Amino acid sequence: MSVHVREVLQLPILNRAKLHTKLVPNQVEWISVIESPVENFVRNNEFVLSTGVGCTGGVEDLEGYVKDVIRSHASVLAIATGRHIYNIPDRVVKLAEEHNLILMEIPWEVRFGDILHEVFQLINLNKEEEKKRAESIRQELTNCVLNGKGLQEITEIVYQSTQIPIAISDHNKQVRANQDFDRYLIDALNGVEEITCTLESLVLQGDHPLAHYMEKYKIGEEVCYQLTILSNYKKQGYLLVQPHTESELDWMALTILDHALTACALYFVKENAIEMTEIRLKDNFLLELAKTEREIAPSLLSKAQLLGYDLDRDYICLMGQIHQKPNSNDSTPAETSTYQSTSIQSRNYYIQKEVTFAGGLLQRETMTTFDEGEVIIYLEVDQKTYSETARQFLDLIERRLDELLPGIIVLWGISSFKEGQYHFHSTYQEAKTALTMGGEKHEGRNRTFFNDTRMNRLLMVLSHEEEVASIVDQTLEKLIEYDAKRQTDLIHTFIVYNKYNSNVSQTARALNLHRQSLLHRLRNIEQLTGLSLLDADDLFLLELSVRLWMLKRIEK
Structure with a gap:
């Protein structure tokens, strides 16, 4: 945390101070009394007080001392004149001006202790005000999520508080919110734009903890910074900022970004929880619809509509049994290893994604759920073309799954078409029977239609x-x-x-x-x-x- 040097110079204790250089917009984070040699005792943005006791050998000594202070990135150097140094040479003033070091002269009778007390008090007061402001912003960001608002509102709050362009993306690097952030840079980071994107080492000024977790990217002539949004050590997304200069990432800005990370993590956790709840509700609804013979009452239709399902369409049922491929020519060891490392949740996610994609491509409604290594799909069809639609649908799914999940194979059972509505249980039973009876007759094939199992069903009765x-x-x-x-x-x-x-x-x-x-x-x-x-x-x-x-x- 820091105060502007102008605020420091307005303190009554410095009324008699004489400014030798131009007033540049430096910040003051600390104040100390340092004599020669400086070594590493001065830190960034420090207000340095000196009596010049180590510089009595001449202008060269004083010049060397000022150079050491400059190398330490101090903001202000105040020299007490009247005992060891009586005036500050022009060449020293010029040196300070060239390096944006504010150089001033303090009368000998002004006590350093009083200056230290006044400046520390000002810094502490400013710290308290910044802490209150940061806490207010933190509360605003948290309430934003708790009150049902989204990532766009988070970026607006951060931008209003820092004036730094900001964007938020999810773990797939899809931009979910943007406030004045250059879209071109986002595309470059995601590989959409063919331009060199270099990750550079970053050492921010100051000691804010967040500074150690920022990644700096140079894209062409532009620079931006990235922070990873984590929740329970799981990557949820990214927060991107594009300050005009690195100095804009001061303590206050970093603190606000830190609070924004927390708010984003909370939002993604909430979003994931809602999504998982919705998935469970949909799974339970479809499993009950498939496995239970029940009347389709208006209340059930309303529940289906709330979940995004339209039960009034004509559906057939497809039941898939998911197997890992044996070691064969169809899968390399690398592919098998890839599959084995894929979780069931990820596998089901990809299957669900491809079912939705295939349904959209064929302009057919789909309803999907999973049950102990099996996938159950209801596919909207027409009576005359239902078998051809089912084949096209499965062709699309399998073609893409072979690329995404090369280690698995899905055996399918497909029901017949039934006239009328709401045959969810009976078509499920038919798909299950077709899958079970695929058997030797369809050796080498992974699809069995219920209508092709007539002989086996007859034999099953005899058995x-x-x-x-x-x-x-x-x-x-x-x-x-x-x-x-x-x-x-x-x-x-x-x-x-x-x-x-x-x-x-x-x-x-x-x-x-x-x-x-x-x-x-x-x-x-x-x-x-x-x-x-x-x-x-x-x-x-x-x-x-x-x-x-x-x-x-x-x-x-």
Whole structure:
């Protein structure tokens, strides 16, 4: 904290002081009595009192002493004349003027103790006034946030108090508020403008704690300063200031900026809390809508509208099961590491973002929630084109997710279109069934429509019949035991063999087996089941038993 030198010179104790240099707008932060040698005993903006006792050797000694005071960045040098020094030489006055050091002469009879007392009193009084003003601004900034106002109001208060251009951006460096700050500099900092942006070391004058946390950027010929907004050690955003000169960042300005940082952190915490509450409300609403069979009453429609949902549109349900990709050619170790380091919250954020983007691109309403590793989406569609819309929608999402989250894959189940409104629970059940029954029929694909599961649904009904279950067990019992005991995969061998319509050559190539090895496996299947793979009825019985057995496994 400091006072203007003009205020100091107006003190009654200095009425008889004689000013030898021009009055420049220096600030006074402290006052002390320092004789030669000066060394490092004088600090910035100090009012120095001297009797000249160490300068009795001539003009050169006095000139050397004044040079030391200048190097210390003092504001004022007052020399008591009449005992050791009787007059101040012109060359010394010229030296002081050249370096903006205010040089004055004090009569010998004026006591230094009285000067120290008066100046300290003035500095302390000014400190108290600045503290009161800073506290008033702090309270105003805090109330601004607590009363529901935003970042723009914060910048207005800071600008009115300091006259320093200011801007506030979030952690993504998106500008949220701006008060006279050069937009060109913001774009340069964010890499939008192709211009060199250099981070320079910064040593501000004064001892304000905030000075150690400021970053100074030189952009072309312009300079600006950046402070990071933190809350619980988490980066929330940035506060940017653009003073005309570095001297504008005095104690008062830095204190106001410090209070602004606190207000911004409070605002972002409040904003995050509101956002998280809104997300939880939306999640709970959609999960209840999907999992509960309920009447869509007017009150529910009103609640949906408050959350930004329009339930009167036609929707299908898409249910995605999120998996981490195995180590494959599709993902490099670096990509897998990137995924593993990504939190579930971040992953869901990106998926939600891409769902919203794809819906906007197709001009379709979407409603999204997450439930234990699964994403549930309601997508607005038309009856005739719903399957094509769903494919386009998922194409957009997956194309962008492959770039953002290369370590994951999403398996999708897609409901049918139902005429009429409010089929949220039934379409959810269909999407869940489609996802569960995707199975072997859609091997290599990650999407299953409910309408493509008719055969599996029919077989699922049969699998619950006791007599049918007994036949399946008898048919496959020895085959299952053999696979478990020998660590073989005869059931999979049969599935591939049946897929290629009993063609041995194609099956061997698909399984990467020698023809004789495949024939050996097929003979084992016949011996263990007692069925002939050349008999149509036996082949049908084995295929049906395998499919029913696999569906039972999926159901479990």
